[in-house]
Amino acid sequence: MGNKYHQRLIxxxxxxxxxxxxxxxxxxxxxxxxxxxxxxxxxxxxxxDGTLVKQIIFSLSIxxxxxxxxxAAALILALSSxxxxxxxxxxxxxxxxAHPLPGIALMPLILIWFGSGRTAILIVxxxxxxxxxxxxxxxxxxxxxxxxxxxxxxxxxxKLEFMFKILIPASLPYFISGLKIAWARSWRALISxxxxxxxxxxxxxxxxxxxxxRVFFDLPGVFAGIIVIIVIGVTVEDFIFKKIEIRTVKxxxxxx
Amino acid sequence: xxxxxxxxxxxxxxxxxxxxxxALKNINLQIKENEFITIxxxxxxxxxxxxxxxxxxxxxxxxxxxxxxxxxxxxxLDRIMLFQEFExxxxxxxxxxxxTFAVKAAAKNKKNKLSKxxxxxxxxxxxxEVKLENYQDYYPHQLSGGMKQRVALARTLAAExxxxxxxxxxxxxxxxxxxxxxxxxxxxxxxxxxxxxxxTHDIREAVFLSERIVLxxxxxxxxxxxxxxxxxYPRRLSxxxxxxxxxxLQGQLYN
Numbered sequence: 001m002g003n004k005y006h007q008r009l010i011x012x013x014x015x016x017x018x019x020x021x022x023x024x025x026x027x028x029x030x031x032x033x034x035x036x037x038x039x040x041x042x043x044x045x046x047x048x049d050g051t052l053v054k055q056i057i058f059s060l061s062i063x064x065x066x067x068x069x070x071x072a073a074a075l076i077l078a079l080s081s082x083x084x085x086x087x088x089x090x091x092x093x094x095x096x097x098a099h100p101l102p103g104i105a106l107m108p109l110i111l112i113w114f115g116s117g118r119t120a121i122l123i124v125x126x127x128x129x130x131x132x133x134x135x136x137x138x139x140x141x142x143x144x145x146x147x148x149x150x151x152x153x154x155x156x157x158x159k160l161e162f163m164f165k166i167l168i169p170a171s172l173p174y175f176i177s178g179l180k181i182a183w184a185r186s187w188r189a190l191i192s193x194x195x196x197x198x199x200x201x202x203x204x205x206x207x208x209x210x211x212x213x214r215v216f217f218d219l220p221g222v223f224a225g226i227i228v229i230i231v232i233g234v235t236v237e238d239f240i241f242k243k244i245e246i247r248t249v250k251x252x253x254x255x256x
Numbered sequence: 257x258x259x260x261x262x263x264x265x266x267x268x269x270x271x272x273x274x275x276x277x278x279a280l281k282n283i284n285l286q287i288k289e290n291e292f293i294t295i296x297x298x299x300x301x302x303x304x305x306x307x308x309x310x311x312x313x314x315x316x317x318x319x320x321x322x323x324x325x326x327x328x329x330x331x332x333l334d335r336i337m338l339f340q341e342f343e344x345x346x347x348x349x350x351x352x353x354x355x356t357f358a359v360k361a362a363a364k365n366k367k368n369k370l371s372k373x374x375x376x377x378x379x380x381x382x383x384x385e386v387k388l389e390n391y392q393d394y395y396p397h398q399l400s401g402g403m404k405q406r407v408a409l410a411r412t413l414a415a416e417x418x419x420x421x422x423x424x425x426x427x428x429x430x431x432x433x434x435x436x437x438x439x440x441x442x443x444x445x446x447x448x449x450x451x452x453x454x455x456t457h458d459i460r461e462a463v464f465l466s467e468r469i470v471l472x473x474x475x476x477x478x479x480x481x482x483x484x485x486x487x488x489y490p491r492r493l494s495x496x497x498x499x500x501x502x503x504x505l506q507g508q509l510y511n
Contacts, residue, residue, distance in 0.1 A: 145343050150313055153331040155361035155415065165357070169348040252347045253397025 034220045042220035043227060052209065056228065059205035062118060063190050066125030067182065074130055074178075078137035079163060091134065099131035103189040107196050116197040121190065121205070128189035129182040136181065140174025141167055173249045180241050187233055259322075260451065261287040261310070261419065266319035268305055278476035279305050283319070285470060285479065287453065289418075292445055294454045294466040298509070302477025303455045304423055310453060311337045311421050333365045336417040338425045342404045345396040351407050352392035355379035358414040382410040385444060402433035406440070413444065422454040426461070435493075438464050442489055459505050463498060464491050471508055481508060 023035035046052035081088035194207025213221035249255040266283040308314040312331035386406040
């Protein structure tokens, strides 16, 4: 694992060098191809005046809220479809219809129904998280070994005990991989929704931040925003989810 | 003879593509309290199906299943099943938690309130009976197959049901471990008041373990004969008596 990050660091350095050389060579105008020095200056500047931090907090708070709500809803729906056949039919139909629909396609509708505030962005996030999570949870629930249901029957567990003591922990690998997909999708959805919905009181999140920088043709600012988006995305995928896996499914030998 | 557990003309068939296949035909059996009985037969003779019916996981098409003259309807903690598969342990729980799972379930079933310490103490007692008290904080995937089955045995014991049902529990471990586990099981059975119904296709295992051996045959699954095995415990695989009974059973199974 250390080797992987080592390699990554080397390649990032190489790519950064190529970038900087291209910028210095003057092939492109500095306006459209800023050097790394300008980009980092812009990054530091935006952090210093506090605008970037505010946007990061705004974006993260919406996405965490959205992930939390969608996860709770997905758990309830996937559990109902596990225990009830008619619920399964309905939820399966809804998922089949809604899952392939990109959140972006819903935005005009959301604009009309909910306006362009925080609620609208939240709905886009929930949409992008809910369906893949339901799919993964249902697959997880349905692939637990038959022996577990026999044991639950044998030891007279009630439905609630079965859910929390067996069903959910037994399908945790699926749950976590569902959350990973959910995170990746919602992070993309968030940035695009923020661009489209704009800001209230200059608070519109990272997507709005880079969109705004474009309006003023501040390319170093745009790249600064993109770097922040990449760093947050990678951190969550590589560190937070890795940590969760190491402490649970890997420790339990449920994931190689 | 006191009839503790009674199986009366049990029939069971399965639907296959073309026809109904009889899995069990007219099974009659009386099992005594605290008896160690094995059901011995080739694969496909319905012995596991019979055990599942006794466990309450599956229902007979016709016939009766009685315990102390009362009809058994569904699965319960008085008849705990020990399976062959290693995956019967919960991988997300430590060894000790896998055993407290049974202690808690049994306490709840009897409407007993047990303190955390009492639950742990009881689980540890059963873990030490299978000689795994030093492995309480391990996760199942860190154990060998034989150790996993010992944990599963401890969990089965910890449910404190009167009857233990065993579906070839030592079928997936190597032969040396298997002998150790067989020895352990007969010891535990002699120390505690339990009825054990043990399914196997291994004649030696049946002769080594049980007081009575129910012989079954294939197509349809029927009882051929019930053989008494009065050899004293601990039994020796090399003794003359052992081999005589082994050969007799082999003759009866594959005449």
